[in-house]
Amino acid sequence: MRRLWIGLTYAVFLILLIAPLSKIITSAFSGGLAGLGRALGRPEAMHALMMTGAIVVIVTLLNTLFGIMMALYLVRATWLGGKIKSLLNSIVDLPYAVSPVIGGLMIVLLLGPDSIIGGFLEGTGFRVVYAFPGMIIATLFVTFPLMVREVMPVLQEIGNDQEQAASTLGAYSWLTFRKVTWPMIRWAVVYGMVLTIARSLGEFGAVLVVSGNIMNRTQTATTLVYQDVENFNVAAASGVALVLAVFSAGLLLIMEWIKKRKEVH
Amino acid sequence: MHIQVRNLDKHFGSFHAVKDVSFDIEKGHLIGLLGPSGGGKTSILRMLAGLESPDSGEIAFHGQVVNDIPPQERGIGFVFQNYALFKHMTVFDNIAFGLKVKKAPKSKIKERVMELVELTGLKGFEKRYPHQLSGGQRQRVAFARALAPEPQLLLLDEPFAAIDAKIRQELRSWLRELIERVGITSIFVTHDQDEAIEVADEIMIINQGRVEQKGTPWDIYKEPKTPFVATFIGESTMVEEASVLKGFDGAGSRGQARALIRPEYIELGHEQDFPILSATEEGIVRHLHFRGSEWLVEVEVKGRKLVTYRSLEKDTLQPGQEIRVLIHRAYLFNEEDSWIEENRLKVDPMPVMI
Structure with missing residues (x-):
């Protein structure tokens, strides 16, 4: 009986994780190395990967900055009432609960060409939806809780004693943050960044709705994979998917390493 | 530093923590704030440091009202109950922090830190991290760190609460001697009457947010002014x-x-x-x-x-x-x-x- 359970667990693991991964690899190399090169060398593939890279970099930077600030204000701010704090705290988790597609739809409704704000921006020549800014906003929406949720527990655990000690020793808030708070939260921040990168690398739903998936304009790696599959170009889709998978695997390894560092600290 | 406190009042939500407290402390004295837990001692100390602001009342150092001066500018040293040492810094960096903030020259920082390391008996531990020290050593580091920028007033919140009974005794007399040698006005909070009687020049008994009595340990013991003081100090x-x-x-x-x-x-x-x-x-x-x-x-x-x-x-x-x-x-x-x-x-x- 016990053997049966062990066997079943391994079977599930194999079917769910290993089999698809090996299928992607074999399928990507179905045309040989040259085939993979051709799939990735297509102009739309190059553009899509560049697009994804740009989104990852910008979103990670913005999310790190605002995520740390949000966590600091939610934990430390004395000028926020307890009720407002707990309300904000639960709203932070909204992107976890809402489907990314609906997240994307909300952005389209709010900032699309038919909306008041979107119409105004369009008038000034600045396009949000079906353009790069909208894709950044959509990815930010999806990744926002990741940094906040990593940093907040650390801030709560260390308390504000050390920060108060720094203030009695003459240090103002920026110096206190740099010398006292930052060294204690930095591994949590790096972990949050890795999670953000992984999530923005693989984001599909929200970006698909907001971008309109226009080839060579607003197409990302994931939406390109989707389109290649639609066009029965499975080998090309596998090639792009393999690039994403390799990146994600690398991130997982980094995450394991950071986890160990975090525990040491 | 001469300290004057007038009609200090503080609420935390609906809890009236400090009620119309006034007192004077002379330069160079060592004062113990003694009373049961939750009596408002620590709130008074934190208001002196500027870590809490009073609802009303005045705090004056050297005759100058400091209510609106932030803790950074008050020239105080504060020793926290759990020491609040900077965990990721060595003993040396912990003690040097206040001097670095003031942008003192490197040679002077080193000199002052080594002087304090010597004074607090921490020689040979400069490169250790707080988690590599015993409770007593941590307390000494906290003390040295607070003294490094040469504050005019030293505030200590339950300085011995987290230390074993046996070492506590030793540290008490050490602290008393050290404060005498440095000659700094000091205020410490404690709920332990033996500690207050042994260490302080003067005691303030604080109960339910009020000062019940202020005086030398002997005066308070001999002539308690209120029944609370009489029952709180000594046995009866x-x-x-x-x-x-x-x-x-x-x-x-x-x-x-x-x-x-x-x-x-x-x-x-x-x-x-x-x-x-x-x-x-x-x-x-x-x-x-x-x-x-x-x-x-x-x-x-x-x-x-x-x-x-x-x-x-x-x-x-x-x-x-x-x-x-x-x-x-x-x-x-x-x-x-x-x-x-x-x-x-x-x-x-x-x-x-x-």
């Missing part, structure tokens, strides 16, 4: 009707009074031990407890239990034994007033001149 037993005791029958003249009697106010002995036997009560020994260096004796007088100590040098008493009890004095109080009264019969009414 309470007798509901003071007038039933011999020598205190006059107590009723100021209305019904209750009596607090400290162990050392009571003398036990045989009939021949007392020159004026009429001043003594008859008592029965109920219990004896060995207290290491003396006996704690529970004795029953007129159905009331009194407690006193008895030297090991005197003959050992037995439970059930009859004995004479002389109450030298009692601390009496009623709703309006409190006072100390000597046993009226103790003085020979007809002294014989020789």
Whole structure:
């Protein structure tokens, strides 16, 4: 009986994780190395990967900055009432609960060409939806809780004693943050960044709705994979998917390493 | 630094933590804020540091009101209850922090830190991290860190609370000596009366957000101004009707009074031990407890239990034994007033001149 359970667990693991991964690899190399090169060398593939890279970099930077600030204000701010704090705290988790597609739809409704704000921006020549800014906003929406949720527990655990000690020793808030708070939260921040990168690398739903998936304009790696599959170009889709998978695997390894560092600290 | 506090008031939500507190502290004094937990001691200390702002009232250092001055500019050193050492910094960097903030030259920082390391007996530990130190060593680091920028006022929040009883004793006398040597005005908070009595020049008893009494440990012990102080400092037993005791029958003249009697106010002995036997009560020994260096004796007088100590040098008493009890004095109080009264019969009414 016990053997049966062990066997079943391994079977599930194999079917769910290993089999698809090996299928992607074999399928990507179905045309040989040259085939993979051709799939990735297509102009739309190059553009899509560049697009994804740009989104990852910008979103990670913005999310790190605002995520740390949000966590600091939610934990430390004395000028926020307890009720407002707990309300904000639960709203932070909204992107976890809402489907990314609906997240994307909300952005389209709010900032699309038919909306008041979107119409105004369009008038000034600045396009949000079906353009790069909208894709950044959509990815930010999806990744926002990741940094906040990593940093907040650390801030709560260390308390504000050390920060108060720094203030009695003459240090103002920026110096206190740099010398006292930052060294204690930095591994949590790096972990949050890795999670953000992984999530923005693989984001599909929200970006698909907001971008309109226009080839060579607003197409990302994931939406390109989707389109290649639609066009029965499975080998090309596998090639792009393999690039994403390799990146994600690398991130997982980094995450394991950071986890160990975090525990040491 | 001369400190003046006037009508300080502080609420936390609906909790009235500090109620109309005023006091003065002279330069160079070591003051202990003593009282039960939750009495407002730490709130007063944190307001002096600028870590909390008072609802109303004034705090003045050297005659200058500092209410609106942030903690960074107040020139104070603060030692936190859990030390709040910077975990990711070495002992050296912890102590140097305040000097680095002030952008002191490197050579001067090093000199000052080494001086403090020497002074606090931490030599050889400069490169360690806080988690590699014992509780006592951490406390010394916290102390050195607070002293490094040469503050004018040192504030200590329960400085010994997190330390083993045995090392605590050692650290207390060390701290007292060190503060004397540095000559800095210091205020520390404690709930331990032994600690306050041993370390402080002056004690402020704080209860339910008010200062009950301020004075030297001896004055407070000798002449407690309120019943709370009398019960809080030292040991005592309470007798509901003071007038039933011999020598205190006059107590009723100021209305019904209750009596607090400290162990050392009571003398036990045989009939021949007392020159004026009429001043003594008859008592029965109920219990004896060995207290290491003396006996704690529970004795029953007129159905009331009194407690006193008895030297090991005197003959050992037995439970059930009859004995004479002389109450030298009692601390009496009623709703309006409190006072100390000597046993009226103790003085020979007809002294014989020789």
